[in-house]
Amino acid sequence: MSTQTMEAGWTRAASIDEMTEGEVTAVHVNGTPVALYQVDGALYATHDICTHEHAHLSDGYxxxxxxxxxxxxxxxxxxxxxxxxxxxxxxxxxxxVRIVGKDVFIRTGAPPHGAAE
Known part of the structure; x- marks a missing residue:
């Protein structure tokens, strides 16, 4: 999948049409493995590799x-x-995560969760 830039730091990761409620979608954004989640209509994105061992969370439950x-x-x-x-x-x-139309954008270069931007 080609990536498109929305604005500084934001990169297109997927289309909302490629995602299914309650499931994980694996994508690569600027070389980073990312897991996308749609839960109760909300979208989330995490690194796709477990911090304990090198396993793809997108293969998880x-x-x-x-x-x-x-x-x-x-x-x-x-x-x-x-x-x-x-x-x-x-x-x-x-x-x-941001949604623009049907496009899902994420910021992989963003500070870790909880850090000041």
């Missing part, structure tokens, strides 16, 4: 706002990136 790693069943809150279940302990990177 999404339940509500938690993604379970397919390798060791650690869980993260997709809204904050916080680890919610061992063996994961390190916070997962989350990315800001």
């Amino acid at each position: 999404l339940e509500g706002c938690e993604i379970e790693c397919p390798l060791h069943q650690g869980r993260f809150d997709i809204r904050t990136g916080k680890a919610t279940c061992r063996p994961v302990t390190e916070t997962l990177r989350v990315y800001p």
Whole structure:
């Protein structure tokens, strides 16, 4: 998929039509593996690689706002990136999301969640 820039720092990641409610969509944005989630109509984006082991979270199990790693069943809150279940302990990177028309844009260069922009 080609990426298009909306404005400084924002890159098109997918079309809303490519996403399904309650499922994970794997994309690459500027070389970064990203997992996109649509939960209760809201969109979220996290780094797609588990912080515990090198596993793609997009291959994991999404339940509500938690993604379970397919390798060791650690869980993260997709809204904050916080680890919610061992063996994961390190916070997962989350990315800001914007919708423009049917295009989903994210900021991979944004500061980590909770950092000042």
